[in-house]
Amino acid sequence: MTLSLQECTNLICEIYKQCLPPGQPVTEVNDQTRLFGAHAQLDSSALVSLLVEVEQQINDAVGTEIVLADDRAMSQKRSPFRTIGTLAEYVVMLLKERSDPA
């Protein structure tokens, strides 16, 4: 089993809403939503929780053991964790590599 980009994006959007600090108004959440930086709503702790929760739920759904914070993600000049959309793309790429190691 694998997940489409849209399914990943939807899953991350749902987890994102759960990770917002209590009392934080939920504005429109979509693939453009920033996960860190100037206009981000998550603090560093909430970002960690989001990444862990995404990783766990993806692994539960697909039966894989992917790690989001791998060497490649942490060494890229443009972090794959910038927005919900870039994170979803990174997840889909990792899943594709797992299903097609060649």
Added chain:
Amino acid sequence: MTPHKPNISPTPVALVTGSRTGLGKFVAQSLVERGYRVVGCSRGEPDWTLDGYEHIVADVSDERSVLGLTGHIRSRYGRLDVAINNAGIASMNHVLLVPGATVDRVLGVNVRGTFLVCRESAKLMQQRKAGRIVNFSTIAVPMRLEGEAIYAASKSAVETLTRVLARELGGFGITVNAVGPSPIDTDLIRNVPAAKIDQLVGRLAIKRKGTMEDVFNVVEFFLRPESSAITGQVIYLGGA
């Protein structure tokens, strides 16, 4: 897509690394007696079984292996309450006679292994906002024992890891502590001459070798619900 939620065990679940023999076996069996469902691991199969205990062959220094181990716990039990990082190897020799490969091997199991198990265990524990991690140090750290440079250095790293993780994971309701046993009759010291052990014990405040019960007493203390404010601590046995 609806995320698959694993079944959640009604029984608290503990992971014990290096549980095939010795101290790890004793801790695993003691936790089963205390009502935990225990998952143990080692690089080889154990020659014992116990109701409430499941063994997984895994190498803690290998990331894929650890991911497989914690992935199994997640899918089968849906929770992890306790992680005991007992797996460790020692190399006792004069520094001028220690091969580089031995350094890699000791750091791989003792430091990298402890780190990987802490990281993946904490991912499971943070879901319930509760967890207890107990790492293993040694009295060789405060006593600066000659002949144990790499082993003691690796455990110094474990102690620092313990203290920093205590801060990083405190917000998730996870405590991280360490126990530093005095010499115990296990495989770890089987190649150390008896006279050397006697000399070491003579430098302790409590002049006897440690027992597995001594160690489990400290482990159990860290696991108590009343110990939720105790984190980032290292307790040495024997008054080192």
